[in-house]
Each structure stands twice: as C-alpha cells, then as structure tokens.
Amino acid sequence: MSTITNAEVLLTSPGRNYVTLRITTSDGVTGIGDATLNGRELAVASYLRDHVAPLLIGRDPARIEDTWQYLYRGAYWRRGPVTMTAVAAVDVALWDIKGKVAGLPLVDLLGGRSREQVMVYGHASGSDVPSLLEDVARFQAKGYQAIRAQAAVPGLAGSYGVRKGEIYEPAATSLPDEQPWDTRAYLRFAPDCLRAVREEFGFDFHLLHDVHHRLTPTEAARLGKQFEELDLFWMEDPTPVEDQSSFRFIRQHTTTPLAVGEVLSSIWDVQQLITERLIDYVRTSVVHAGGITHLRRIFDLAALHQVRTGSHGATDLSPVSLAAAVHLDLTVPNFGIQEYMEFAPETTEVFRTGTTFTRGSLDVSAAPGLGVEYDDEVAAKFPYEPRYLPVARRLDGSVHDW
Numbered sequence: 381m382s383t384i385t386n387a388e389v390l391l392t393s394p395g396r397n398y399v400t401l402r403i404t405t406s407d408g409v410t411g412i413g414d415a416t417l418n419g420r421e422l423a424v425a426s427y428l429r430d431h432v433a434p435l436l437i438g439r440d441p442a443r444i445e446d447t448w449q450y451l452y453r454g455a456y457w458r459r460g461p462v463t464m465t466a467v468a469a470v471d472v473a474l475w476d477i478k479g480k481v482a483g484l485p486l487v488d489l490l491g492g493r494s495r496e497q498v499m500v501y502g503h504a505s506g507s508d509v510p511s512l513l514e515d516v517a518r519f520q521a522k523g524y525q526a527i528r529a530q531a532a533v534p535g536l537a538g539s540y541g542v543r544k545g546e547i548y549e550p551a552a553t554s555l556p557d558e559q560p561w562d563t564r565a566y567l568r569f570a571p572d573c574l575r576a577v578r579e580e581f582g583f584d585f586h587l588l589h590d591v592h593h594r595l596t597p598t599e600a601a602r603l604g605k606q607f608e609e610l611d612l613f614w615m616e617d618p619t620p621v622e623d624q625s626s627f628r629f630i631r632q633h634t635t636t637p638l639a640v641g642e643v644l645s646s647i648w649d650v651q652q653l654i655t656e657r658l659i660d661y662v663r664t665s666v667v668h669a670g671g672i673t674h675l676r677r678i679f680d681l682a683a684l685h686q687v688r689t690g691s692h693g694a695t696d697l698s699p700v701s702l703a704a705a706v707h708l709d710l711t712v713p714n715f716g717i718q719e720y721m722e723f724a725p726e727t728t729e730v731f732r733t734g735t736t737f738t739r740g741s742l743d744v745s746a747a748p749g750l751g752v753e754y755d756d757e758v759a760a761k762f763p764y765e766p767r768y769l770p771v772a773r774r775l776d777g778s779v780h781d782w
C-alpha cells in the first residue's frame with residue numbers, strides 16, 4: 381500500500397500571495413491543493429504545517445473520504461474559512477494524486493463530462509461609466525458571453541471592484557486600505573450605471589453585478605427591483621450572509637436572481653439559502669469550502685432545489701483551484717457559471733496549467749489529475765509578503781462591510 385511520506389506548505393507571491401500544499405506518496409506521486417485565504421494566508425499555512433501535515437504522514441492517500449472526515453471531525457472545532465481551506469487543500473491534493481495514479485483527468489473520476497466546456501464571466505470595471513463601457517467592449521472582444529460590471533461610485537475614492545491596470549487584485553497593501561463608503565450614493569448610482577451598459581450593448585449577453593455584502597435587506601430588495609428591467613444574470617452578495625433568513629425579505633420583493641456563498645465554507649452555511657430557494661446560484665468554492673469532496677455535497681443539495689452553481693474564481697483562488705473547479709463544473713448537472721479572472725503572467729509561470737480559455741469558456745487538459753504543476757524554481761523568485769484586503773468605513777467613520 382502506498383503511504384503519504386511528505387506534506388509541504390509552499391508560499392509564493394507571483395503577482396499575488398498563494399499558499400499551496402504538496403503531498404508526496406511512497407510511490408513518488410505528488411498532488412497539489414490550493415490553501416490560499418486572501419489576507420489571512422499564514423493562518424492556513426500554520427494550520428496545515430503545524431496541525432495537519434504531521435497527521436497525514438503514513439496515511440493511505442487513496443482514502444480521500446476517510447481523510448476528509450478524520451480532519452473535519454478530528455479537529456473537534458467545526459467549520460470556518462481557515463479550517464475548511466486547510467481541509468480543502470488536503471482534499472484536492474489527494475484527488476490530484478488519485479487521478480495521476482489512475483492515469484485519468486479528474487473530470488473522468490468525477491463522473492465524466494456533462495458538457496464540453498464551462499461558461500465563465502469576466503470582470504469589466506471603470507473609474508466612471510465611459511471607462512466601464514470601454515472595458516465591457518474589451519471583454520466582449522475577448523469572447524466573453526457573460527460580463528460583470530462594476531464602476532467607481534461618483535464622489536467615493538476607491539470603490540469595490542475597480543481594476544487598476546491589467547490584473548484585478550484588492551489585497552494590495554501591507555496594511556488594510558481604509559476606503560470610504562456611502563450606501564445612498566451607491567443606490568443612486570448603480571441602476572443608472574448598469575442601465576448605461578444595457579443601453580450601449582443591449583441584452584444579448586449575460587450582465588452580472590456584485591453588491592459585495594453592502595446593503596441591508598430592505599436596500600437590497602429595492603435595488604433588486606430596480607435591476608429587474610436590466611435582466612441581470614445575477615445580483616451577488618446583496619446583504620451580509622450570516623443571517624440566511626434575511627434573504628427571505630429580498631426574495632419577497634424582487635425576481636432579480638441572487639448569487640451568494642463565496643465567503644462561506646460549509647454545507648451548513650448555505651443549507652437554508654438552498655433548501656428555501658433563497659438564492660439562485662451558490663458561490664462556494666473548492667478552496668474555501670472543504671475541497672472537491674465537500675463542494676460536491678453542496679452542489680448536490682443545490683441540484684435538489686434547482687439552485688445552480690456559480691463558483692467563486694477571483695485571482696486569489698490559484699490556478700490549482702480553478703482547474704479543480706472546472707473539472708467539477710464539467711460534470712455537475714446544475715452548472716450555472718464559473719467566475720474567471722485572468723491571472724498575472726508570473727502566476728502562470730509558477731502554476732503551469734492545462735486549463736484553457738476559448739471564447740468565453742474554460743476547459744481542462746487530458747492530463748491525469750488536475751493538470752496543474754507547481755514550479756518550485758520560479759516560485760522561489762516571488763517571496764511571500766503580507767497583504768491585506770481593504771476595510772470600508774461609512775462617512776461617519778464607522779466600519780462597514782467591504
């Protein structure tokens with residue numbers, strides 16, 4: 381029987397910080413898993429290095445489900461993004477190994493293709509409406525059939541979702557950047573901004589918008605109603621999700637589709653949202669929601685309630701996570717859409733991936749396992765440095781959701 385002989389936690393920063401777990405077996409087979417938690421990377425690195433890696437040595441790498449249960453239940457303390465990101469990294473690395481041992485790409489181990497490729501959405505943004513419209517045109521020219529649109533709110537320095545340069549990365553400072561927020565200014569601006577996109581480009585493409593947790597349920601219900609004439613593919617994270625029942629109010633007032641879940645890390649955190657159909661798309665990700673083993677459970681529960689998948693896929697989820705996500709997206713019956721942010725060139729030098737983008741969709745390579753290899757030599761060129769996500773403050777100075 382093959383056993384796990386090594387579990388290495390690898391930190392690198394090619395364009396942005398990434399944490400990767402590499403597991404090696406006594407047969408010399410290696411598998412990798414993404415362990416990146418944006419702004420809190422070292423917490424997961426330590427959880428893995430100090431509390432998980434020693435428990436893996438000598439275990440059978442083929443026993444993925446048993447290892448998942450052992451790490452989840454064995455921790456005693458339940459759930460949360462740090463724990464579930466660490467468990468996810470082990471899970472994905474073991475699935476990568478299983479694919480390599482079987483000589484099959486993960487998609488074939490997960491049930492085979494239900495579709496030829498997966499539709500993704502791009503991220504157009506601008507410091508004002510004209511520059512947003514230019515960026516939407518740029519993403520359409522790249523072949524995206526689905527585009528998220530975000531623009532700076534007039535009068536607010538540094539709004540959420542506005543890319544600076546080629547690659548979008550909000551965790552850009554060695555201490556949190558404190559950004560002003562004014563809900564009323566946003567509520568006045570957002571409908572006109574997205575209406576300008578529809579007036580310029582029409583309705584033949586999917587338009588998405590991320591509210592990013594910033595409204596009350598009442599404000600979100602009002603905005604959702606205003607968005608109805610714009611036929612959004614989804615309005616994302618309209619209100620903070622700790623109180624899942626608050627989505628009932630939004631649901632009562634608007635039919636604009638809702639997408640929630642990127643900050644959530646277990647099936648229990650989305651159980652009410654899914655079983656009461658309070659959302660249309662579940663955004664939990666392979667890296668923050670316990671890996672392929674747990675995310676499949678979430679997606680199956682969603683399928684029972686006609687909720688579709690819409691996995692998180694920002695640049696702070698590495699090419700390892702993106703590949704795992706696409707393997708799973710290719711198979712699930714209730715696929716909705718996959719988020720995709722183009723990585724920095726140096727990122728794709730460290731993570732050599734077989735995942736390919738063609739006219740608005742992604743596909744995976746036929747390589748066994750994930751189809752992603754980690755280049756240690758290149759990774760060593762990009763040392764880790766702490767970076768933090770911004771913090772939002774209302775005009776009265778109190779902290780708001782960023």
Ligand code: CS2
Nearest residue numbers: 418550590592642693694696
């Ligand atoms: C955003 C993310 O992509 C999204 O929908 O919510 O970019 C999010 O802000 C980052 O992943 C946070 O690290």
Ligand code: MG
Nearest residue numbers: 590616617642
């Ligand atoms: Mg989001």
